[in-house]
Every structure is written in C-alpha cells, then in structure tokens.
Amino acid sequence: MPDACDGCSNDLCLRNVPLFSSLQRDAVHALTSEMEHHRYKKGEIIVREGEKASAFTVIREGSAKAYRITPDGREQILYIFPVNDYFGARFLFTEERVPYTVEALEPTTVCTLSKTNFENLLAEHSQVAIEIIEAMANRMSRLENAMQSMGGRNADMRIASLLLEFKESYGHYNGNFLEITLPLSREGLANYLGIARETLSRKLTQFEEDGIILAVGNRVIRILDLAKLTDLSYLVD
Amino acid sequence: MPDACDGCSNDLCLRNVPLFSSLQRDAVHALTSEMEHHRYKKGEIIVREGEKASAFTVIREGSAKAYRITPDGREQILYIFPVNDYFGARFLFTEERVPYTVEALEPTTVCTLSKTNFENLLAEHSQVAIEIIEAMANRMSRLENAMQSMGGRNADMRIASLLLEFKESYGHYNGNFLEITLPLSREGLANYLGIARETLSRKLTQFEEDGIILAVGNRVIRILDLAKLTDLSYLVD
DNA sequence: CTTGGTTTGTGATTTCAATCACAGAATAAA
DNA sequence: TTTATTCTGTGATTGAAATCACAAACCAAG
Numbered sequence: 001m002p003d004a005c006d007g008c009s010n011d012l013c014l015r016n017v018p019l020f021s022s023l024q025r026d027a028v029h030a031l032t033s034e035m036e037h038h039r040y041k042k043g044e045i046i047v048r049e050g051e052k053a054s055a056f057t058v059i060r061e062g063s064a065k066a067y068r069i070t071p072d073g074r075e076q077i078l079y080i081f082p083v084n085d086y087f088g089a090r091f092l093f094t095e096e097r098v099p100y101t102v103e104a105l106e107p108t109t110v111c112t113l114s115k116t117n118f119e120n121l122l123a124e125h126s127q128v129a130i131e132i133i134e135a136m137a138n139r140m141s142r143l144e145n146a147m148q149s150m151g152g153r154n155a156d157m158r159i160a161s162l163l164l165e166f167k168e169s170y171g172h173y174n175g176n177f178l179e180i181t182l183p184l185s186r187e188g189l190a191n192y193l194g195i196a197r198e199t200l201s202r203k204l205t206q207f208e209e210d211g212i213i214l215a216v217g218n219r220v221i222r223i224l225d226l227a228k229l230t231d232l233s234y235l236v237d
Numbered sequence: 238m239p240d241a242c243d244g245c246s247n248d249l250c251l252r253n254v255p256l257f258s259s260l261q262r263d264a265v266h267a268l269t270s271e272m273e274h275h276r277y278k279k280g281e282i283i284v285r286e287g288e289k290a291s292a293f294t295v296i297r298e299g300s301a302k303a304y305r306i307t308p309d310g311r312e313q314i315l316y317i318f319p320v321n322d323y324f325g326a327r328f329l330f331t332e333e334r335v336p337y338t339v340e341a342l343e344p345t346t347v348c349t350l351s352k353t354n355f356e357n358l359l360a361e362h363s364q365v366a367i368e369i370i371e372a373m374a375n376r377m378s379r380l381e382n383a384m385q386s387m388g389g390r391n392a393d394m395r396i397a398s399l400l401l402e403f404k405e406s407y408g409h410y411n412g413n414f415l416e417i418t419l420p421l422s423r424e425g426l427a428n429y430l431g432i433a434r435e436t437l438s439r440k441l442t443q444f445e446e447d448g449i450i451l452a453v454g455n456r457v458i459r460i461l462d463l464a465k466l467t468d469l470s471y472l473v474d
Numbered sequence: 475c476t477t478g479g480t481t482t483g484t485g486a487t488t489t490c491a492a493t494c495a496c497a498g499a500a501t502a503a504a
Numbered sequence: 505t506t507t508a509t510t511c512t513g514t515g516a517t518t519g520a521a522a523t524c525a526c527a528a529a530c531c532a533a534g
Contacts, residue, residue: 218512485524497513
C-alpha cells in the first residue's frame with residue numbers, strides 16, 4: 001500500500017492543474033483538503049481494470065499508462081497520462097467498473113477525490129463540468145485520430161503519428177535540437193501502437209537511415225527532419 | 238440543398254430521443270420549435286469535414302456514417318449514427334471545424350439546433366448536460382474497444398466484434414432466427430474495420446463454413462452460433 | 475421479368491509485419 | 505567502475521492480409 005503524500009496536503013497543490021484553473025483560490029484550497037494523496041513507485045498499479053470505480057484522480061507528479069490486456073495476452077495501451085492530467089471523470093458517471101488498468105510509469109503522486117465530493121464539485125462549479133466535457137472531447141479527438149491511424153495499413157504512418165503526438169507532451173529543446181523524452185520503452189511504444197516491438201525497432205532504424213530522427217540512448221529521440229516526419233504521418237506510399 | 242421537413246415541425250418529434258427524455262413535454266415542444274429540419278437522400282452529405290461546426294444534430298429517421306478520408310485515399314469510418322442518435326455536441330464545445338464528414342446511409346431526416354440554442358438548452362436543463370456527458374462516455378468506451386480490437390492482430394476478432402456490436406443496434410428476430418440488417422455494404426464494413434474488402438469477404442465465407450453465420454443476400458446476416466461468435470471476438474487462435 | 479449497373483466472392487500473387495532466436499547495448503545497482 | 509539485468513536491434517523465416525484481376529451474384533428500375 002502506497003504512502004500518503006503529505007508534502008502536498010496543506011499546499012495548494014492543484015493550482016497548476018488546468019482543470020481547476022477556473023476555481024477561486026479558496027475553492028482550490030477547500031478541494032485540496034478533501035482530496036487524498038498517494039504515492040506510487042514505478043510499476044505500481046493505481047487502479048486495476050474491473051475494480052469498482054470510486055475516485056477521480058489527478059496526476060500530481062510523474063506519469064502513468066492506462067491499458068488493457070487483450071485476450072491474446074498483449075498489453076494494449078489506451079492512454080498515457082502526463083503530469084497534471086487526470087482520469088476517472090468518465091467512469092464515475094457511467095460505469096461501475098474501471099475500464100482499464102492504470103500503472104505508474106515512474107515515481108508518481110496522485111490526488112484523489114471521492115465520487116460524492118466530485119459530484120458536489122461539479123454541482124457547485126459548473127465551469128468545471130464544462131471543462132471536463134471539453135477534456136473528454138479532446139480525448140475523443142485523440143482516440144479518433146488513433147483509430148484512423150490504426151486503421152491505416154502501414155506501420156510507418158502510425159509510428160510517425162505517434163512521435164508527433166508525443167512531441168506535444170514530451171518534446172523539448174536540447175540546445176538547438178528538438179528532442180522527445182519518451183514516456184515508454186520500445187516495448188511500451190509498440191504496445192501503444194499495437195505492433196511488434198521488432199517492427200518498431202526496424203522502422204526507427206530506417207527513420208535514422210533516412211535522416212529523420214536520431215535515437216539518443218533508449219529514451220530520447222532527436223527529431224532531425226520534422227517536415228519529413230510530418231509527411232510520413234500523412235502518407236508513406 | 239435538401240428540403241425542409243415539415244411533417245415534423247409541429248409535432249413532438251423529439252419525444253423518442255433518449256437524450257431529451259428527461260425534459261418535460263412543453264420543454265420538448267419549445268425545443269422542437271427552435272430546431273430546423275432537413276431531409277437527405279442516400280449518399281447526401283449532412284456535414285463535411287473541415288466545415289465550421291454550427292449545429293447540434295439529431296437523426297430523426299434513417300442513419301448516417303461519419304468518416305474521414307485517410308491520406309492514402311481510404312475512407313475510415315469512425316461512427317455509425319442510427320435513428321435517434323445525435324452528433325455535434327462535442328465539437329460545438331471545443332472545435333471550430335467538424336472533424337469528420339457525415340453522410341446519409343439511407344433516406345434520412347435530421348433536426349438541428351443552433352449553437353446558441355444548444356448552449357441555452359444546456360444552461361437551463363443541467364440534466365441534459367449530464368446525459369450528454371454520459372453519451373460521450375459511452376462513445377469513448379466504444380472507441381476504446383475499437384482501438385483495442387484494431388490493435389488486435391487478427392481480422393477474425395475484429396469482424397466478430399463488429400458483428401456483435403451491430404447486433405445491438407441492428408439485430409432483430411426473423412422467426413426464430415437472430416438476424417442483423419447491416420447498415421453498410423461489405424466495402425463499408427471493411428472501411429469501418431480498416432481492412433480490405435476481399436479479406437472481409439473471405440473471412441465471412443469462412444464463418445459460414447464454420448456454421449457461425451449465414452449471409453442472406455448482401456445486407457442481412459443470420460447468426461447461427463452466437464456462442465462461437467462471442468468466442469471469436471475474444472480470441473481466435 | 476428482364477436488364478444493366480453495382481456489389482460481392484474468389485483465385486493467384488505479392489508485400490509487409492509477426493515471430494523466433496540471439497547478440498550487443500543500455501541502464502541500474504553494488 | 506564493475507557487474508548484472510533488462511532492453512534493444514537485427515537476421516531468418518513464417519504467416520496473414522493486401523492487391524490485382526475477373527466472374528458471379530445481387531438488386532433496383534424499367
């Protein structure tokens with residue numbers, strides 16, 4: 001059982017969470033006092049698929065992956081939740097059971113809000129409800145894009161799309177170089193894309209040969225030719 | 238330009254739409270008077286990808302498909318909207334542009350509500366907002382399932398899953414036979430699944446040989462062995 | 475009922491990705 | 505720094521689905 005996170009409890013730790021940006025300072029403070037705080041090590045399970053959904057969860061530090069185990073034993077990753085992202089709004093509304101397992105990708109702290117507190121929050125702050133709808137809408141856009149790209153027949157396109165997607169959340173400049181610090185191992189990336197790890201490796205090697213990217217160790221990819229990558233994401237041919 | 242639908246305008250035509258089931262009779266009546274009504278022939282475009290999103294749309298009769306054209310020229314179908322379903326709630330919130338083209342699959346009538354009227358509706362009837370969140374949540378579940386199944390490596394599983402999904406909306410009994418009247422041609426089904434039409438044909442033939450289904454003409458599939466179909470949807474091997 | 479355009483099934487072939495197997499690289503720990 | 509373990513790249517092979525090509529079946533309109 002993970003430790004409680006006390007470094008957070010008397011601080012306005014939710015200040016930076018976009019979802020709550022519309023709230024007044026004291027409302028955030030009140031909210032914080034209602035939340036529980038937990039700390040997880042890398043690889044620990046935050047919620048497990050099939051459990052009763054009980055809380056709305058905000059990622060305060062670290063990041064997590066949400067996945068299901070497919071019938072043939074593969075791990076299909078559905079979402080990556082970066083810092084300040086959250087999950088659980090949706091299945092508090094409609095489902096009893098959590099639809100996927102959420103696992104910490106690194107040392108991670110989360111704040112959780114019980115179902116009733118969450119419902120009160122929505123009732124009292126309609127702006128938060130609207131922001132949740134917007135966030136759900138964005139997530140749906142992502143799923144639709146993912147679906148389109150997974151329907152796509154070739155792996156290059158899917159990989160290029162993924163790199164561009166990760167660039168948004170995990171891209172940064174190292175000197176003049178645009179680099180992505182990947183949140184997942186090659187195996188994880190492959191599971192996210194629904195392809196074999198070996199295929200991913202081969203394709204990335206090919207991207208390197210084509211001068212599009214450069215792998216810097218296992219977790220960093222430097223983008224050398226963004227235009228070409230964008231082309232690939234549209235059409236490989 | 239499609240004709241206006243006048244058979245609907247002074248009737249409580251939205252009575253049967255689940256989304257509005259929480260509204261009082263007179264609220265529905267008021268709503269109806271604010272809606273525009275349009276009629277489309279099979280194949281006509283209701284909204285086109287990239288247009289400015291301007292209205293919330295309810296399918297009153299008929300059905301429609303929502304799709305994007307992928308860079309390699311394929312049509313990737315994202316949703317099928319059956320009678321009484323609706324679309325547009327989501328992109329009124331967040332996006333200026335419609336993320337997919339919606340096309341009538343058969344003679345179809347729709348009712349549309351302008352952005353401002355829709356916003357007023359939500360403001361006055363918070364229950365509708367909650368039902369929209371729930372509907373979005375359900376659609377996300379479907380997308381997540383679709384994503385899992387598209388990540389799945391074999392086509393049999395995807396096809397079996399699709400048949401079971403369609404059974405919910407399009408299944409009916411013909412005598413003792415459970416039958417699905419397909420909303421799409423084989424080509425459409427293949428585009429929905431992201432596989433080649435020929436592959437779909439071959440697999441369906443194989444399903445017939447295995448005594449799982451029986452194709453009755455081009456648009457009806459009779460399910461002979463639901464248990465086997467369910468097995469397939471989990472794992473082919 | 476006939477007719478003509480459209481949709482569908484199926485054989486032959488090709489292509490792309492999965493799988494198996496293993497060595498080399500990277501990373502974390504002592 | 506060294507060592508142990510996990511992660512990654514790559515060759516060989518297999519396998520599943522895409523593609524090409526065309527005939528048969530379907531269905532809607534006279």
